Amino acid sequence: MENSDVSTASTTTTPVVFTGKAGEFFGIWLVNILLSIVTLGIYSAWAKVRTLQYFYGNTSIDNHNFSYLATPMQILKGRILAVILFAVYTLTTQFLPMVGLAVIVAVLFLMPWLINQSLRFNSRMTSYRNVRFAFKGSYGYALLYFIILPILSVFTLYLLLPWALKKMDEYIYSNLSYGDKPLKTNISAVEYYSTSLIVLGVSIMFGVAVSIAVGAGAVAGGMSDGLNLDSLMSFAGVIMLVVYLILISVISAIYRARIRNHIFNNTEIEGLTTFTSKVSVSEYAMLLFVNTLAIVFTLGLAYPWTAIRQSAYLASVTELEIVDGAQAVLDTMEEQQSSFAEEAAEVFDVDIALT
Amino acid sequence: MTMIQGTYYYPASSKAEQAELLVKEGVAQLFLVEKQLDYSASSLKISSSIPGVAQEVVFEDGGKFVAADSKARIHAKPSMLERLESHKPLIAFSIVGVPLLLWFCFAVVMPRMAAASVVLVPDAVSETMGEQAFDIIEELMLKPSELAQERQQQVKQQWQSALTSLNLSPEKFVLHVYRSDYFGANAFALPNGTVVITDDLLNRLEDNPDAVLAILLHEIGHVQQQHSLRLIAQSVSNAIVLAMIFGDIDGIGEIIIGSGSTLVQNAFSRDMEREADNYALEQLVALGKPTTAFADAMSSFSELKKQSNADVLQYLSTHPEIQERIDNALKFNKE
Numbered sequence: 001m002e003n004s005d006v007s008t009a010s011t012t013t014t015p016v017v018f019t020g021k022a023g024e025f026f027g028i029w030l031v032n033i034l035l036s037i038v039t040l041g042i043y044s045a046w047a048k049v050r051t052l053q054y055f056y057g058n059t060s061i062d063n064h065n066f067s068y069l070a071t072p073m074q075i076l077k078g079r080i081l082a083v084i085l086f087a088v089y090t091l092t093t094q095f096l097p098m099v100g101l102a103v104i105v106a107v108l109f110l111m112p113w114l115i116n117q118s119l120r121f122n123s124r125m126t127s128y129r130n131v132r133f134a135f136k137g138s139y140g141y142a143l144l145y146f147i148i149l150p151i152l153s154v155f156t157l158y159l160l161l162p163w164a165l166k167k168m169d170e171y172i173y174s175n176l177s178y179g180d181k182p183l184k185t186n187i188s189a190v191e192y193y194s195t196s197l198i199v200l201g202v203s204i205m206f207g208v209a210v211s212i213a214v215g216a217g218a219v220a221g222g223m224s225d226g227l228n229l230d231s232l233m234s235f236a237g238v239i240m241l242v243v244y245l246i247l248i249s250v251i252s253a254i255y256r257a258r259i260r261n262h263i264f265n266n267t268e269i270e271g272l273t274t275f276t277s278k279v280s281v282s283e284y285a286m287l288l289f290v291n292t293l294a295i296v297f298t299l300g301l302a303y304p305w306t307a308i309r310q311s312a313y314l315a316s317v318t319e320l321e322i323v324d325g326a327q328a329v330l331d332t333m334e335e336q337q338s339s340f341a342e343e344a345a346e347v348f349d350v351d352i353a354l355t
Numbered sequence: 356m357t358m359i360q361g362t363y364y365y366p367a368s369s370k371a372e373q374a375e376l377l378v379k380e381g382v383a384q385l386f387l388v389e390k391q392l393d394y395s396a397s398s399l400k401i402s403s404s405i406p407g408v409a410q411e412v413v414f415e416d417g418g419k420f421v422a423a424d425s426k427a428r429i430h431a432k433p434s435m436l437e438r439l440e441s442h443k444p445l446i447a448f449s450i451v452g453v454p455l456l457l458w459f460c461f462a463v464v465m466p467r468m469a470a471a472s473v474v475l476v477p478d479a480v481s482e483t484m485g486e487q488a489f490d491i492i493e494e495l496m497l498k499p500s501e502l503a504q505e506r507q508q509q510v511k512q513q514w515q516s517a518l519t520s521l522n523l524s525p526e527k528f529v530l531h532v533y534r535s536d537y538f539g540a541n542a543f544a545l546p547n548g549t550v551v552i553t554d555d556l557l558n559r560l561e562d563n564p565d566a567v568l569a570i571l572l573h574e575i576g577h578v579q580q581q582h583s584l585r586l587i588a589q590s591v592s593n594a595i596v597l598a599m600i601f602g603d604i605d606g607i608g609e610i611i612i613g614s615g616s617t618l619v620q621n622a623f624s625r626d627m628e629r630e631a632d633n634y635a636l637e638q639l640v641a642l643g644k645p646t647t648a649f650a651d652a653m654s655s656f657s658e659l660k661k662q663s664n665a666d667v668l669q670y671l672s673t674h675p676e677i678q679e680r681i682d683n684a685l686k687f688n689k690e
Contacts, residue, residue, distance in 0.1 A: 019407075019425075020407070021407060024406050024407040024441075025407075026446065027406060027439075027440040027441050027442075027446050028405065028406065028440045030445075030446055030449040030450070030453060031436065031439045031440045031445070031446075031449070033449075033453050033457075033600060034449050034452065034453055034456070036599070036600045037453070037456045037457065037460055037600070038456075041595075041596055041599045041600065044599040044600055047600075049403075050403065050405055050436075053402070053403070053405055053408055054405055054407065054408055057405070057407075057408035057409060057425075058407065058408065063362075064362070064371065064421075065409065065421065067402075067411060067421075079599065083595055086591075086594075086595060087591060087595075090587075090591045090594075091587070091591065094484075094587045094591075095480060095483070095484040095587070096480075096483055096484060096487055097487045097488060097491055098487050128369075129364055129369035129371060130364030130365075130367070130368065130369055130371075130417075130418075130419040131367075131368070131369045179369070299454065300601075301450060330369045330370065331368070331369070331370040
């Protein structure tokens, strides 16, 4: 709808279909954890690949599924590098605070490279219809958007922060391409500012409501001397925790839903497709809150169910409007072999990350 | 071997068509609409079999075949992992076994590994660490003592004679007296053996020098048992293992795991407080002092904090309940 100006060609609305099942993923997840513990974390690289292959393989558009192509060895190498980096960082900042300061500065300058590396790796390991995604970023812009702008925003009382967040998202999506077809994104800072204001407003309303409730509770507690103050306090603690979880669910739902909708609705792959995302804030907040409760009350065992539920919901509210002539474009589309070969030759063909 | 139905994608292209694949006796035969392609079976890159995921085959020329049925498998025998992942009894066992293993890993294995590895840390590291930390703390949180010189001398003499009797190095263990609004009535030790006690605490225990000694011995216990190094080693390794095993849990799950690991961490620091308590009690006995001195010191904290006996709070705290520590000291006396 918002993209009616993009192309005059007629389009076919195609849903994103997710076929993952909680029961199936539960078995994969448990074996992942079991073997990860038994192998002191080494298997976790295999675990990550199997988990992503499960989710990608069960996500399809127009009867073609996504594939995750990374090998466990690539993940393992990336993790070993990340562990070394993390250990150096923590140990120096903890043990040798003065040397630690130098390390913090070094890490700040390393960060843009790590972010680009990760985006490049994860895009290239994602394929649809035998064609990979690709990411082309530059160190300079990554440094500007992910390090300098957030630091500057602190000095502007965070007034700059929504704009910085918009710039980060814009950087990610406008540098992404599917095969040789770049994504075009046209997102607006207004959406980031209005979303931030709503999040702030809701947080303040929660704060006021909680203070009134606590005040009333204290008065009630003061009047009835029969009540044990200790048990009243623990009861209040539990209530506070629930309120806190609701608040977190609501504000992350507001932010994620609105921003995801905005990005999807304003991004296209020219000549191929536009996207629609219709995440409802209330439905998503409810989903996140129920997921949290399920994880808490099952001591984590409900995680596979919550992950499947979330992916299924997000897929169900996402659609593509595929341009009718897209089939012809797809058939002639080829992967850019040259850039692929050049990147594969890089020493660090890994995502240096712990997760 | 059976024929598998699926979709074929041309090399490095998204052009797709219906196809059938047959892998038999070292040969893979791919039947397309208009032609048939043969490959040697050993050149195929077959994706790992995962329950509920359609298997994919990448040919040496870059073409790709994806099975239409997520249950279809290229090899008749399912892989070990896939069998485990759909093995009902194993899954049932894991529901109980995984939490137990996790507990064992974080409560037994990691602390032992941390304790064993910090012994290998050279003294120079603890020294530099203590010096740098002390510089920062002194700059930000400590002010010169306002106690009378005689009082300060008296505490330091008591310290020196205790060090001599216990055969501890007076070069390593250095006592400082400071005034601090930040710490209030408190004492703390740094890994290089520097111990700081505050004016407020000395005032509180003015007429009980043995209680002061008990607290200082507790701080020496932290240094001798390398508690700060162990705590850091543990928190770093816990963070790494948690991130690797549960790294794919995002958002709220992260907060829960984070608070879970804080609780575990607090449990360890409570264990360390107990270890330091017992060290202090042993040394008090060695010095021929009454262990009730330690109980006295704890009681004075108890008056200070007016603590309630909320058991729920136990797991949130980094120190054991004071009453528990007093009881421990009194029991120690009897033994």
